[in-house]
Amino acid sequence: MDVNHVDLTISAVRPDQYPKTDYPEIALVGRSNVGKSSLTNTLINRKNFAHTSSQPGKTQTLNFYDVEDQLYFVDVPGYGYAKVSKKQRENFGQMIENYLTQRRQLRGVILLVDGRHAPTADDVQMYQWLSYYNLPILVVATKIDKVKPSQYTKVVKEVKTSMDFQDHQPLILFSATNKRGKDEVWHWIEKQTGVK
Ligand SMILES: Nc1nc2c(ncn2[C@@H]2O[C@H](COP(=O)(O)OP(=O)(O)OP(=O)(O)O)[C@@H](O)[C@H]2O)c(=O)[nH]1
Ligand SMILES: [Mg+2]
Numbered sequence: 001m002d003v004n005h006v007d008l009t010i011s012a013v014r015p016d017q018y019p020k021t022d023y024p025e026i027a028l029v030g031r032s033n034v035g036k037s038s039l040t041n042t043l044i045n046r047k048n049f050a051h052t053s054s055q056p057g058k059t060q061t062l063n064f065y066d067v068e069d070q071l072y073f074v075d076v077p078g079y080g081y082a083k084v085s086k087k088q089r090e091n092f093g094q095m096i097e098n099y100l101t102q103r104r105q106l107r108g109v110i111l112l113v114d115g116r117h118a119p120t121a122d123d124v125q126m127y128q129w130l131s132y133y134n135l136p137i138l139v140v141a142t143k144i145d146k147v148k149p150s151q152y153t154k155v156v157k158e159v160k161t162s163m164d165f166q167d168h169q170p171l172i173l174f175s176a177t178n179k180r181g182k183d184e185v186w187h188w189i190e191k192q193t194g195v196k
Contacts, residue, residue: 001067001189001195001196003044003045003067005068005069006044006049006065006066006067007065007066008049008063008065009064009066011062011064012061012063013061013095015099015102018064018103019064019066019072021072021105022105023066023070023105024072024105024107025071025072025073025074025105025106026071026072026073026106026107027073027074027099027100027106027110028040028074028110028112029096029109029126030078030112030113030123031078031113031114031123032077032078034078034113034114035112035114035143035174036075036076036112037050037051037052038052038176039110039112039140039174039176041176042176042182043067043073043185043189044067049065050063050065060077061077062074062076062095062096068195070195071193072105074099076096077096100130101133106135107136107193108135108137108188108189108192108193109136109137110137110138110139110140111126111127111130111137111139111140112141113140113142114141114142115142115144115146115147115174116146118158118159118162119158119159123162123163124162124163128163131166136192138170138171138185139159139169139170140172140185141159141173141174142175142176143177144175144181145177145178152173155173159171170188172184172185172188
């Protein structure tokens with residue numbers, strides 16, 4: 001998709017604040033600091049539209065990005081961030097769960113894992129949880145510019161093994177720095193949402 005126009009429609013904390021449109025939605029989930037905002041920025045050809053930071057856990061709301069009045073990217077708060085209070089974490093958890101299980105417009109979930117390391121227990125749990133709800137999942141291994149090409153096969157194998165991938169589960173190696181994998185991610189989004 002050729003993106004020229006993007007809006008942050010709302011940073012929502014409650015379902016009644018979600019957009020009332022029927023646009024298909026793609027959610028981005030993953031641990032804090034894994035690169036969700038960076039992936040969003042790459043997909044929409046912007047440098048820092050979705051705010052990136054070195055401070056993990058910065059995004060604490062469901063951010064709905066309207067792309068070309070055709071679809072929404074929904075940036076979901078990162079899980080597994082130790083420094084938020086237990087109460088805060090429970091609230092995020094509930095909000096994320098409600099959105100992912102009840103949102104009619106949701107067409108797929110991009111699960112980001114850090115390509116430099118083996119998936120964490122949180123990553124594996126999230127994958128299993130999304131699979132249980134039969135949500136279409138695209139796993140994206142981020143920061144792949146930090147990995148030697150000779151290690152790519154190992155990264156793929158590690159992710160697939162630890163998550164016990166279902167048949168045909170797609171996995172894309174991605175870098176926001178050199179844009180590797182961008183077209184493949186867009187291709188998957190277009191297939192899930194029907195937008196071009
Ligand atoms: N080298 C490299 N760094 C990246 C890449 N993607 C993200 N980063 C860096 O990783 C840090 C976190 O990126 P974000 O995109 O803010 O991560 P996030 O998942 O949105 O984080 P939260 O909103 O806190 O959950 C930033 O310093 C980014 O510059 C990548 O592909 N390559
Ligand atoms: Mg973010």
